[in-house]
Structures are given as C-alpha cells and as structure tokens.
Amino acid sequence: MGLLTFKGGVHPYDGKELSKDKPIKSVSPKGDLVYLLSQHIGAPAKPIVAKGDHVLAGQKIAEPGGFVSSPVHASVSGTVKAIEPRLTVTGAMVPAIIVENDQKYEEVEFSGVEKVEDLSKDEVIKRIQEGGVVGMGGAGFPTHVKLSPKDPDKIEYVLINGAECEPYITSDYKRMMDEPQLVIAGLKTILYLFDNAKGYICIEDNKPDCIKKMEELVKSEPRIEVKALQTKYPQGAERSLIYATTGREVNSGMLPADAGCVVDNVETAVAAYKAVVLGRPLMHKIITVTGDAIADPQNFAVCTGTIYEELVEEAGGFKQEPEKIISGGPMMGQGLFSMQVPVTKSSSALLCLTKDEVSANRETACINCGRCVSVCPARLVPSRLATFADHQNEEAFVKWEGMECVACGCCSFTCPAKRHLTQSIKSMRAIVLNNRKKNA
Amino acid sequence: MSDLLNVSSSPHVRSKVNTSNLMLMVVIALLPASIFGVYNFGIHALLVILVSVAACVLTEWLYNKGMKKTQTIGDYSAVVTGILLALNMPPAIALWIPALGGVFAILVVKQLFGGLGQNFMNPALAGRCFLMISFTGKMTDFTLPSGANSKVFVDAVTAATPLANVKSGEGTVDVMSMFVGNIQGTIGETSVIAILIGAAFLLFMKVIDLRIPLTYIGSFTVFVAIYSMAAKGGLDINYIAAHLCGGGLMLGAWFMATDYVTTPITKKGQLVYGCLLGIVTAVFRIFGGSAEGVSYAIIFCNLLIPLIERVTIPTALGKGGQK
Numbered sequence: 030m031g032l033l034t035f036k037g038g039v040h041p042y043d044g045k046e047l048s049k050d051k052p053i054k055s056v057s058p059k060g061d062l063v064y065l066l067s068q069h070i071g072a073p074a075k076p077i078v079a080k081g082d083h084v085l086a087g088q089k090i091a092e093p094g095g096f097v098s099s100p101v102h103a104s105v106s107g108t109v110k111a112i113e114p115r116l117t118v119t120g121a122m123v124p125a126i127i128v129e130n131d132q133k134y135e136e137v138e139f140s141g142v143e144k145v146e147d148l149s150k151d152e153v154i155k156r157i158q159e160g161g162v163v164g165m166g167g168a169g170f171p172t173h174v175k176l177s178p179k180d181p182d183k184i185e186y187v188l189i190n191g192a193e194c195e196p197y198i199t200s201d202y203k204r205m206m207d208e209p210q211l212v213i214a215g216l217k218t219i220l221y222l223f224d225n226a227k228g229y230i231c232i233e234d235n236k237p238d239c240i241k242k243m244e245e246l247v248k249s250e251p252r253i254e255v256k257a258l259q260t261k262y263p264q265g266a267e268r269s270l271i272y273a274t275t276g277r278e279v280n281s282g283m284l285p286a287d288a289g290c291v292v293d294n295v296e297t298a299v300a301a302y303k304a305v306v307l308g309r310p311l312m313h314k315i316i317t318v319t320g321d322a323i324a325d326p327q328n329f330a331v332c333t334g335t336i337y338e339e340l341v342e343e344a345g346g347f348k349q350e351p352e353k354i355i356s357g358g359p360m361m362g363q364g365l366f367s368m369q370v371p372v373t374k375s376s377s378a379l380l381c382l383t384k385d386e387v388s389a390n391r392e393t394a395c396i397n398c399g400r401c402v403s404v405c406p407a408r409l410v411p412s413r414l415a416t417f418a419d420h421q422n423e424e425a426f427v428k429w430e431g432m433e434c435v436a437c438g439c440c441s442f443t444c445p446a447k448r449h450l451t452q453s454i455k456s457m458r459a460i461v462l463n464n465r466k467k468n469a
Numbered sequence: 470m471s472d473l474l475n476v477s478s479s480p481h482v483r484s485k486v487n488t489s490n491l492m493l494m495v496v497i498a499l500l501p502a503s504i505f506g507v508y509n510f511g512i513h514a515l516l517v518i519l520v521s522v523a524a525c526v527l528t529e530w531l532y533n534k535g536m537k538k539t540q541t542i543g544d545y546s547a548v549v550t551g552i553l554l555a556l557n558m559p560p561a562i563a564l565w566i567p568a569l570g571g572v573f574a575i576l577v578v579k580q581l582f583g584g585l586g587q588n589f590m591n592p593a594l595a596g597r598c599f600l601m602i603s604f605t606g607k608m609t610d611f612t613l614p615s616g617a618n619s620k621v622f623v624d625a626v627t628a629a630t631p632l633a634n635v636k637s638g639e640g641t642v643d644v645m646s647m648f649v650g651n652i653q654g655t656i657g658e659t660s661v662i663a664i665l666i667g668a669a670f671l672l673f674m675k676v677i678d679l680r681i682p683l684t685y686i687g688s689f690t691v692f693v694a695i696y697s698m699a700a701k702g703g704l705d706i707n708y709i710a711a712h713l714c715g716g717g718l719m720l721g722a723w724f725m726a727t728d729y730v731t732t733p734i735t736k737k738g739q740l741v742y743g744c745l746l747g748i749v750t751a752v753f754r755i756f757g758g759s760a761e762g763v764s765y766a767i768i769f770c771n772l773l774i775p776l777i778e779r780v781t782i783p784t785a786l787g788k789g790g791q792k
Contacts, residue, residue, distance in 0.1 A: 041484070352475055354474055360481075398729040433788070445491055447487065
C-alpha cells in the first residue's frame, strides 16, 4: 500500500536526531509547582483547596467549571502556598494554584478496575473527565467532550495521532517505542465507546522502527490497524490526518465526528487508559527538551506544574546562549520571553535555538510566486488572505475562505519574500471571530 | 537571560529559498539562450544584453536612491528584466534603443506602480512593446551589417524571419534549423533547444512548473492545427512545427508567461491563463497584421489576471460539498 498523505505541506529540517535515541527520564521537581486553572479549552477550573491545605499527588485541587472544562490534579504532595495569577506560555496571566513540594510524593489511593469492559460507557467517559484528560497534541480540548458525540454509532474511525510532524519533538515517538502496549490499551479504551469504529494508529514513515513495532503488536487485534503516513508537515494536523487516512474532508464548521472520526493524540490515549483502568488522573507529561542551544537534549517525564527553567538545568543547561526559546515545536510553538512558566497538560517540548531565523530575515515584497498556495493544507491563497488581513478587509477575507486557516505556518515557512503570512491571517481570523461573537 | 530572547509569532523557522536566489536561477536559466544568441549573431548581441541589463539595474538603483527607498537591486529582478528585454531585440539594434527600453521597463512599468510585485504587466515585454510602437522600423529590422561575425545567412540582405515567411508563404522554412536556432530573429528567441535547456533547469529547480507553459503551447498548437485543417484542407505538420519553433513562442511560454508577478496565483487560474495565451497568440499571429503575436498576447492577458483570479478562487478543504 502506498503512503497516505494530503495535498500541500512542507519539509522543514526535523532535528529529531538530537533527542530520538535518549530514553525517557523521570525528573522530580525541585521548586514550587504551578497548576494553571486553564490548561484546556473551555471554562477555567474552580479551585477546591485553600491556602495552607495539605494535598497529595493525584488529589483533585480544582473542579471543572462546566461541561467543556476539566479538573486539575496535584502531581506532588505538599502544601498549597497561594492561589494567584501566573504567567503562561502565551504571555497572559492566568489564575493558578501554587503548591510547595514536600518531596515525599505521597499519593492518594487510586481505584482501578480489572478491565475497561467492567465499566459502562458512561462510566468510562465520567472517568476520563474525572482524570482531567485533555487533548495533549497541543489544543487541550477536553477529551470527554470529544468522546461524547451526538451519535456514537456513527463514529467509524478512531485515529490515534502518532504522526508527530512538528520538527524536533520526540515525546510521542518515545512513548510509542517504550510503552507501545499503553498506546494500544488507550486505543482499546476509546474503541470500547464506539461499537462501529475501527482504530487506526497513524505514524509518519520517518519512524519505521515504530511502525514495525506497532504492526507486530496489533497483529491479533481485529479492530486495530497501523497506518503509515508520508513524512510531511503538517501530517498530524487533525484535518490533514483525517483526509490522509480516510479521504474525508473536514472544514472549520465541522467537528471530526461529523465525518465519522475521532482523533486523539498518542499521549491522550495513554492518559485515557490510565484514567479509566488504573484510575490515575493526568499528572505527568513527556517533554522533549532540545535545540542546538541545549547541552544534552533529553526526553523527560515531568510532573505537570514544573517550571520550564528546571528542565533546562536538568538537560545540562545551555551550551550556547539561546536567541529564541519556544514552548512546543518550531512550526506552531509559542515564543517565550520568560522561563518562569509551568508545564501544562498540553506542553510537549521546550526548544532552545541559538539562531532566530525570523529576525534574521527581512520581509520583502510579495512576488506572487504561489508557493504559499502550493503548500497550504487547507487549499487557501495565503498571499491574498494576508493582504486582506493587512487591509482589515473582512468581507474579502471571509470570501477567500480565510476562516479555514489552521495556522500551521507552512505559508510563512515557504515564502521566499519572508512575509509573515501566518501571523497576519491568524490575527485577522481572531478579529473576525471576535466580531462575530460581538454581533451574535 | 530573559531580556535577550526574541519573541515572534509562529512559525519560527524559514525555508532557505528567497527572492534573490529564485531570480538568480532565472538568470542562470537564461544563459543558454543568451550565449547562443551571441554565438549566432556576433559580439554586438552581447553589447545589447549588457546595455539593457545595465540600464535596468541603474534605473532601479537611481529610483530607489532618489525616492529614499530601501535598495532592491540585490533581488536580481532588474537583471532578469534586462536580459529578457535584450533577448527580444533584433541583434543589430542601435545600443540606445535597449537602453531606453530598459529605463521605460523599470521606471514606468515597474517602479511607478510600486516596484517588484506590483507591476501589472511584464516589464520586459511592456518595454519591448513600447519600443515596437515607437521605433517599428528599427525593431523589426533583422538585417545584419555586412562583416558582422555571424553564423546565419551572411549574404542575407532582406533577412526576413522564418515566421514572416510562414505567414507570407514565401521563402524557405527549415524547421530543423529553427529548432537549433541558426536563423534570423531576435537575440534570444531563435534557438528552441537553448531555451528548453534553460526551462529544464527551472523545472528541475522547481522555480517554475508545467502548468502555464504546457497549457499555453498546447492550446496554441490545437488552435493552429484547427486553422491549418480549415484553411489548408489538411493537417500540415510542417506548418504547425514552424509556428511552434518560430518567433517568440518558446521564449515567451517558458520565461515570460511564467513570470511570477504577472501570472494568476491560483492554480486553476494558471491553467485558464495558459489556454487564453495560446488562443490569443494564435489569433494575433494568424489574423493579425504582424507575423509575431507573443509579446502582445502576454501583456494583453496580463491585464486579465485580476478577472481570472476572481473566478478561480480555490475550494478550501472540506468545502467541496458532501463526499
């Protein structure tokens, strides 16, 4: 069978060799832990502890603020030091619970079950919500919402997204190599909810060892298949992945469920399994700390709430002064101006680069070459959209389908005139959404 | 440490391709045709190329200087314009004509409309058409001075281009020599083989794709074939081949119709544009007053681009109706 793919996309330098052969190393946080109340899309969680309370690892410290929301759990044992706004990767200040680590790591008692079939479907979804599981590919959409479509019988595919198309990041790869059975158990947990669905584990072909290992393990699983994808960014973007594996198209007005699909990241599936069967809430995250400024690039299993700065020290510090630090991958990650931000449920990498390619290039005039059109996975005309955005021409922006942009960054990456196309389109999209909300 | 960090919106990496190296690749791709032109027509052809390039670059430099704008000659686009303009000149032309054409192309067609990316017509072709209208006699005089170190009909005095012969039905038309290029014509248009070598380089380096050249040449061939059948009562292969190899078709289709700035940005639009070019060129050549039609066809179609783009907005992923 040929490799599955989508139309468009780019091939940036992938940098995965820096950390792909490093084992997952557990690190214990040294300083205070910061649990943001908004680590997900939707209503912020509400704290249920007060300053001075003693908490245990795995204890729920904030409850969901609505259906589309998620609880927050402590990842260490210690004392609640404060509840106050703290800096996030986006630069915003968000309310957070700060816990002083007593270094004892005392855990609450987790109530697991023998197997997922012992539970009803509603109980499974309840446990996923209780476990604080959110989409860990980056968006942080509460998983229990995703797994509660209007008509569960219409779901035909459950896609486990192991494409990991963002350059440099190797956390999903390490998880699939080191604990593939956990990933499969996660997929089975989700498949339990959808009787008519097949499960696909989707992996880019730059990880042939991973594909082989997974294929070996799912041989006797009638409902599960491994799908090899062409290595191309953004193969792991939800809509691209759905198109590549099922040939179905999803636009901005649709949910994957409308196309009969549920897409979950590798880590999300693992977290779902742990929450449902082991009864353990989401407390840890695999973070790739990498980049040419880092002395010893590593994959760390860290407690959520750990401050990024500690991870850099853990990776041997900087061997060279970094010029740019990014939370996430180079294509869609957030540039950081401070390292005093905590690891959240959807963090995946900390990338430290000695050279900032964005400021090294000067923006010049668009020469209309059409490269942005060729690479756009949403099949848009980024060059025109960016012009409409710069002119604040909302009507033309919407007419030329600007709202379909997924902000993957391919157009800015490929532009020979080095124009900041993604940035313009992203901002305009936010403005249009905001205006719609205002007028609604 | 934190005050040293750069912060910007994603993506944080950029490809290595930039405007300068794209334009430089076009310059390299034009070398085979230029070298053949100099070999074919003698040293004066080289002077025409140099004067034209110098006029273009100097005009852009002076304009930016005078208008206190960022200097843009480093993007090599003026060099490309200069070479293309020269390749469209008769080999024995007086040197002040390419100089004037270069100034017009860069100053009027390109810079006054906002510089690179803003010109709505191909500057080199607009420059050529300006010269054609102003100095028709000189621009269509392919006579070589006696004593010129030329490989083509040294004895030729009246020296009509093969394409003119095709049109008038007089004189000899040898398709093979039209393919190789030892015929009369402008400096860069005569050798199909040299042009194709350059085009192959651009295709290989992914600077251009086949959409426009193939639809252009394809629709042109179809139109000429139909005309040949209707007017001559049969498919005259020699006639079609002479049309394909003659005049500025190859140079135009591979190097001027593919000019980024003056092509539709939508993929479907490029196909429409290519087809339209082929038809308009054939109409101009067959029914027009002159044997040539490529230059006018391209700048005419340049003007239609906003319309073409408006009707070819691509369908976004997931917007193509239920599957």
